[in-house]
Amino acid sequence: MSTIRLLVLGAVRMHGRAHGYQVRNDLEYWGAHEWSTAKPGSIYHALKQMAKQGLLHAHEIAPSTAGGPPRTEYELTGQGTEEYFRLLREALVTYDQRGDMKTAAVGFVVDLPRAEAVALLKERTLRIEQWRAAVLEHYVPEEGPGQLGHIGEIMNMWVHTADSEAEWTRGLIGRIEGGAYTFADEGDPFVGVLAEDQENPYATGEEHPGDAH
């Protein structure tokens, strides 16, 4: 359930082989430092941790050509690839109110075959409906709502949010079924990483929309 692991695995996987700074740059390019915990410390920590756990293989590299300390390049292992897809599938079907995992999942959804993406998203709508039902059953007391005072507004909010998300998910399913986007089994993928020589228009420091400081 770790968003940062999904993001880091996904970024490394896009490059085939990448060092920490490259990953950090991709995540900044995606704006991930604003909607998730993808900040330098967390990224380097996740890389080291996953290398220790055998999800990534670390290659020690001689000091870089362009200044800075010696760097380490990482590559997904078989286990790492498995974990990446496990996290991605889980993120697509799991409903919680945290937007970060969902955002990361949508970003990587095209790594799956089209049919599986649709199936997982349908499962997602199912789970949202189950969650909605469980909230209503669990929190509405026998004496009827209203007994809860303003606390009832929390349930109201949750139900409203769940409905909105189910609706959006159904829209996405429709677009995917209608042939939108290019999925894993369909040739040339959409590439969202920076090439070595490309400038980064969204580097740290550049302000993005949502920064409520």
Place this chain on the structure above:
Amino acid sequence: MSTIRLLVLGAVRMHGRAHGYQVRNDLEYWGAHEWSTAKPGSIYHALKQMAKQGLLHAHEIAPSTAGGPPRTEYELTGQGTEEYFRLLREALVTYDQRGDMKTAAVGFVVDLPRAEAVALLKERTLRIEQWRAAVLEHYVPEEGPGQLGHIGEIMNMWVHTADSEAEWTRGLIGRIEGGAYTFADEGDPFVGVLAEDQENPYATGEEHPGDAH
């Protein structure tokens, strides 16, 4: 911007004076261990930290009557009360996709005068609209959307979520303006804490709706 601080301050404040286990029990009663980070370690840590920072005053108490280690009782200081209202106001106006802060804020909203609650919620809708506009302006490239491939779905999702939340907020404003609930300036408040002799129907271990394990 810390949800756990808002929750802990709010819980202590309801009791006037409370020890850690009491706070923990309240938060469990509210289900907060499921929609926020309010787990024992975080709660006790927050209490100690805030005591160190002068937001809470700690009274050392002799070993409890009912077994267990000696306990500490906490009370809000003037600074703590200020911080509580600062966090509450901020939580009410700030839009981000994290549901925990919003949930906590709605739970405590009646601690404010009715007019202020309405004003803050109106500010909230304003900020949501600003955020929505910023997303569209920042992320949609000149060549039109669609250039972004499936990544455009992320913006789509954000906008959809923001619209849904603005709608819900306007609904809440309507209900409050219509006279619903009892606010700080209006006598007998709604009490959501457990009395000393009351059983806790939602203790840890009891499963709640949303647990996506």
Place this chain on the structure above:
DNA sequence: CCCTCGCTAGTCAAACTTGACTACAGGCTC
């Protein structure tokens, strides 16, 4: 009377996150 269970009230290590800081190279200015 002994043992286990559950409740009270926490503690603790390990993992993760934050934000500031370091160190080196190249280019620019004055």
Place this chain on the structure above:
DNA sequence: GAGCCTGTAGTCAAGTTTGACTAGCGAGGG
């Protein structure tokens, strides 16, 4: 040609979160 800024590639301490663990007491069963 010294000082300074930018970009590269990260490290580090402090703070926070997680999940498992501790320890004392009373109730109840056998």
